[in-house]
Amino acid sequence: MQSGNADDPDRAASRGYRACVGVLLLNKAGQVWIGRRHDAPGEPEGPGSWWQMPQGGIDEDEEPARAALRELYEETGIRSVEIIAESPGWYTYDLPAELARRAWGGKYRGQKQKWFALRFLGSDDEVAIVRPPGHQSEFVDWRWAAIDELTDLIVPFKRAVYEQVVRDFAPLAVPKS
Numbered sequence: 048m049q050s051g052n053a054d055d056p057d058r059a060a061s062r063g064y065r066a067c068v069g070v071l072l073l074n075k076a077g078q079v080w081i082g083r084r085h086d087a088p089g090e091p092e093g094p095g096s097w098w099q100m101p102q103g104g105i106d107e108d109e110e111p112a113r114a115a116l117r118e119l120y121e122e123t124g125i126r127s128v129e130i131i132a133e134s135p136g137w138y139t140y141d142l143p144a145e146l147a148r149r150a151w152g153g154k155y156r157g158q159k160q161k162w163f164a165l166r167f168l169g170s171d172d173e174v175a176i177v178r179p180p181g182h183q184s185e186f187v188d189w190r191w192a193a194i195d196e197l198t199d200l201i202v203p204f205k206r207a208v209y210e211q212v213v214r215d216f217a218p219l220a221v222p223k224s
Contacts, residue, residue: 064139064159065151068115069102071164071212072128077220079194080123080167082176082186098192098200100212101185102160115163122185124175127168134162134215138208146204160208164216166223194220 072080084097103118105111112130119125141157142150176186192200194217201209 063154063156065155065157066105067102067158067160068105068111068118069100069160069162069208069212070115070119071100071162071216072119072123072125072167073131073164073220074167074191075223076191077194077222078191079197079220080125080174081190081192081197081200082122083188084186097202099202099205100197102158105161111161112163115161115165119165121178122176123189125167125169125173127173128165129168130163131166132164132216132219134212137161138211140205140208143204162212162215164219 074080079100081098081100084099101119101122103114103122105114106117109117112133115130116126116128119128137159139157139159141147142155147153147156174189176184176189178184194213197213198206198209
């Protein structure tokens, strides 16, 4: 498994990485929104559990920042945000072999991700992880977490990317009045 920085997204795509965005959403207290994935609801909390920040694919001809806003809304119902930072590069991770064969029809070995930090301007009742009929929900639960919790809650194959995202955005995770 390799994880790390892929500064050239075209080079990453040629190695079979799916173009994707990730969102580190900060509330006024400086905490980060995380969701528990629907495909592993029975896992205990702790190292290797399936909590994650919102993320998803970039549509053809879609700008990464627009994709980040779209994915955030699709997965959480949240629209009341402002973009406050963008990761300096693209980060890649490889899926474990058993997941790579199933995910996205086996087409990709992993993902290349551009990350964005967003400030949540709304209230918690804006969060709507239950999607309308015909749309699969990404998450079964959600909560606000301290930024230093994130790497312990993510599956191991994404951990290096999350460590980099935390380094990139930690200075932003402070309370705002």
